[in-house]
Amino acid sequence: MxxxxxxxxxxxxxxSVIQTPxxxxxxxxxxxxxxxxxxxxxxxxxxxxxxxxxxxxFDESLWERIEEALIYADVGVETTVSIVEALEAxxxxxxxxxxxxxxxxxxxxxxLHFCQADTRIDVAHSPAVILVVGVNGTGxxxxxxxxAWHLKELGKEPLLVAGDTFRAAAIEQLVEWGRRVGCxxxxxxxxxxxxxVVYDGIAAAEARKADVVIIDTAGRLxxxxxxxxxxxxxxxVIGKRLPGAPHxxxxxxxxxxxxxGLIQARMFKEAVELSGVVLTxxxxxxxxxxxxAVSHELDLPIKLIGTGERLESLQPFDxxxxxALLFDDSLGPSx
Amino acid sequence: xxxxLSDKLQIAFDGLKKQGRLTDKDVERAAREIRLALLxxxxxxxxxxxxxxxxxxxxxxxxxxxxLTPAQQFIKIVNEELTAxxxxxxxxxxxxxxxPTLIMMVxxxxxxxxxxxxxxxxxxxxxxxxxxxxxxxxxxxxxxxQLKTLGQQLGVPVYDEGDQADPVDIAxxxxxxxxxKGRDVLIIDTAGRLxxxxxxxxxxxxxxxxxxxxxxxxxxxxxxxxxxxxxxxKFQEQVQFDGVVLTxxxxxxxxxxxxxxxxxxGKPIKFASSGEKLDSFEYFYPDRVASRILGMxxxxxxxxxxxxxxxxxxxxxxxxxxxxxxxxFDDFLEQxxxxxxxxxxxxxxxxxxxxxxxxxxxxxxxxxxxxxxxAVIFSMTPEERSHPELISGSRRRRIAAGSGTNIHTINQLLxxxxxxxxxxxxxxxxxxxxxxxxxxxxSS
Numbered sequence: 001m002x003x004x005x006x007x008x009x010x011x012x013x014x015x016s017v018i019q020t021p022x023x024x025x026x027x028x029x030x031x032x033x034x035x036x037x038x039x040x041x042x043x044x045x046x047x048x049x050x051x052x053x054x055x056x057x058f059d060e061s062l063w064e065r066i067e068e069a070l071i072y073a074d075v076g077v078e079t080t081v082s083i084v085e086a087l088e089a090x091x092x093x094x095x096x097x098x099x100x101x102x103x104x105x106x107x108x109x110x111x112l113h114f115c116q117a118d119t120r121i122d123v124a125h126s127p128a129v130i131l132v133v134g135v136n137g138t139g140x141x142x143x144x145x146x147x148a149w150h151l152k153e154l155g156k157e158p159l160l161v162a163g164d165t166f167r168a169a170a171i172e173q174l175v176e177w178g179r180r181v182g183c184x185x186x187x188x189x190x191x192x193x194x195x196x197v198v199y200d201g202i203a204a205a206e207a208r209k210a211d212v213v214i215i216d217t218a219g220r221l222x223x224x225x226x227x228x229x230x231x232x233x234x235x236x237v238i239g240k241r242l243p244g245a246p247h248x249x250x251x252x253x254x255x256x257x258x259x260x261g262l263i264q265a266r267m268f269k270e271a272v273e274l275s276g277v278v279l280t281x282x283x284x285x286x287x288x289x290x291x292x293a294v295s296h297e298l299d300l301p302i303k304l305i306g307t308g309e310r311l312e313s314l315q316p317f318d319x320x321x322x323x324a325l326l327f328d329d330s331l332g333p334s335x
Numbered sequence: 336x337x338x339x340l341s342d343k344l345q346i347a348f349d350g351l352k353k354q355g356r357l358t359d360k361d362v363e364r365a366a367r368e369i370r371l372a373l374l375x376x377x378x379x380x381x382x383x384x385x386x387x388x389x390x391x392x393x394x395x396x397x398x399x400x401x402x403l404t405p406a407q408q409f410i411k412i413v414n415e416e417l418t419a420x421x422x423x424x425x426x427x428x429x430x431x432x433x434x435p436t437l438i439m440m441v442x443x444x445x446x447x448x449x450x451x452x453x454x455x456x457x458x459x460x461x462x463x464x465x466x467x468x469x470x471x472x473x474x475x476x477x478x479x480x481q482l483k484t485l486g487q488q489l490g491v492p493v494y495d496e497g498d499q500a501d502p503v504d505i506a507x508x509x510x511x512x513x514x515x516k517g518r519d520v521l522i523i524d525t526a527g528r529l530x531x532x533x534x535x536x537x538x539x540x541x542x543x544x545x546x547x548x549x550x551x552x553x554x555x556x557x558x559x560x561x562x563x564x565x566x567x568x569k570f571q572e573q574v575q576f577d578g579v580v581l582t583x584x585x586x587x588x589x590x591x592x593x594x595x596x597x598x599x600x601g602k603p604i605k606f607a608s609s610g611e612k613l614d615s616f617e618y619f620y621p622d623r624v625a626s627r628i629l630g631m632x633x634x635x636x637x638x639x640x641x642x643x644x645x646x647x648x649x650x651x652x653x654x655x656x657x658x659x660x661x662x663x664f665d666d667f668l669e670q671x672x673x674x675x676x677x678x679x680x681x682x683x684x685x686x687x688x689x690x691x692x693x694x695x696x697x698x699x700x701x702x703x704x705x706x707x708x709x710a711v712i713f714s715m716t717p718e719e720r721s722h723p724e725l726i727s728g729s730r731r732r733r734i735a736a737g738s739g740t741n742i743h744t745i746n747q748l749l750x751x752x753x754x755x756x757x758x759x760x761x762x763x764x765x766x767x768x769x770x771x772x773x774x775x776x777x778s779s
Contacts, residue, residue, distance in 0.1 A: 013701075065649045068380055071380050071561070073561070074377070074560035074561050074562070076375070076377055077371055077374055105516075115458065132339065135558070135583070136447065136583065137444070137445025137446060137447055137583075138445060138446070139445060142602065166611075167481070168480065168481040168482075168484035168485055169477035169478070169480035169481035169484060170477070170481075171475035172480050173475070173476045174478040176476035176477060177476065185485055221583065221585060223585065224585075225539050251406070254445060254556075255556075256443065256556070256559050256560060256566070257556075257560055258377030258556050258558060258559060258560025258561065258563075258591065258592065259375050259376070259561065260377070260558040261558070261560075264558075269723050280342060280398055281443075281444065281445070282530045283528075283529060283531075284530065284531060284562065284566070285530070285562055285563035285565045285566075286560065286561075286565075287562070289560075289561060289562075306464070309474075
């Protein structure tokens, strides 16, 4: 039980947390169960698959099936190979005797493949600035609404900045989230300069003593050089207006994304120095294995998981829980 | 978008090209590369298995043609299998003999449905139709505003009943509205949903029963991973879509999802959508994309784009001038503008065969360079444009000041222009220059 909401934000005192550990447990158990229910029942869990199999180090098809389970979860070739090689090394050392220890080792090794950096979100500044970036349609605006709601629940005063001045109705969408959360939204006209609204947003936060400024940005494909430059500029404006900011730069990645997620993360990391990843839309049947690939290959911590449309459907990330889901029922549909 | 995949396959085939004969081992090695490349391109792993098996079987078989090397033979087989997998023919929309033709758009959240609705409307406008839009997404905050804004930009009317009405009613009323307003095609936007959300899926089924659309299109993000298959199967089971719109094709996603969805549902990819501009929406040509995967370029798409954009009359005039060898700065300007109308220079270069994508990677075509050239030409007098030899030192200074550039830029452009003029003369006299793309190569 390493990450609960009381511990998600660095700079939020534990006294202000309203939830009891039991409540937290209930919510956490709830969303994992929900995710499991969402997955089709007809498929066999990896555990069941291997429960009846006698472990044989030299059974190539065994390793192949593990590889396929990982590939099917969108973990990608490189990270998959790395995990399976580590697993084979353990087998050579004699650490794996039967299918139970095979599964246990697989889970342990996979968990260790996540970047081990701090997964907390740093809001221990006044004001703290969180910049949220990502390609179109990954759920940036929704994620911002949810983070703001949680901060509010924890007694912090968030302020939202409508930095997406491009997409039709993006500003209205953020304003609607602000209304639901009950916090202020700083906005300019559509088509305006994102740097200018960000500048005003931080000024407004200072003037009104808001605790956390959360900045929405326009969705952009990482291949659009001009738009990536614009994002670099937005980041520079933030740093100039408030030295040391942004304190968090979060990349939102859609859990259904395939291997392109790696390229996205690489390009955004180069442009704006990411501090972590929010994996969104984990309430479908997607395994979100791309998060493991990104975390492992780019050394980025996964910080939050989005699990639905409601304000409270945002979860702290826990590598062990995530790994459990990854291998629950992962041999896919019969095509 | 399939660039990286074609690179990988090229590497796999490089090994083969040097061989005189295709051995079992060669086939195994190439097959392994193809397997990896397809997996990294997010093709569903079961589809990959089937695909690689069928390629291997055919490659090890006896179909040897005298005119091809074994490596070419292998590429041909992979190409054919890939094309077969993607579906061999372009399938267009079904138009009802009794308008309005109804098109319902479905898909997951964030796949780009609302934008695709706008782009499809624009596509239909260009075909001489008078489309209308129905705002059926009452759940996502501001989705209705987004569709209305798109409608306004295009001059296409949008039917909406706010976000409190029932989407089934909105769709039904929308059809009546379209009949009254004389819209011959009606595009119905729906709320993005997860395929495991039974309640919302039921709503789609109700809309389908209520208005009986002639086309149901599943909007799918080209970046989707292995889960694309589950999504497509679920939507097929529930709403029986007719085809797929593949979105965000301008990213560098390899789009393996397209292969998978086609393979497991049998439903064609009908449209490919890319970019922020409303006109970047076109029919999906499976055979061309298969060729492009194999590094043969998407020549056909390029030609079609050129045909659509370049005014035939202007092209004939230009040809006349070429024959007379009087190529002026005005022609040069016109040419740049015609080419740019086709899309970004980098997207056009990506379609030309013989330019390996690897070489394009490091090379960021600077679109601004073309802006600069245009600015310089705009700063010339009409006389200077048709008689560049007039441009003396003092004129150069004036042009530099007028265009916000410097003398160096002007000199460079004049030198380049002379080269282009020379090339045009060669073209006019029927001699083909060695490298017709040199005029793009060092234009900055």
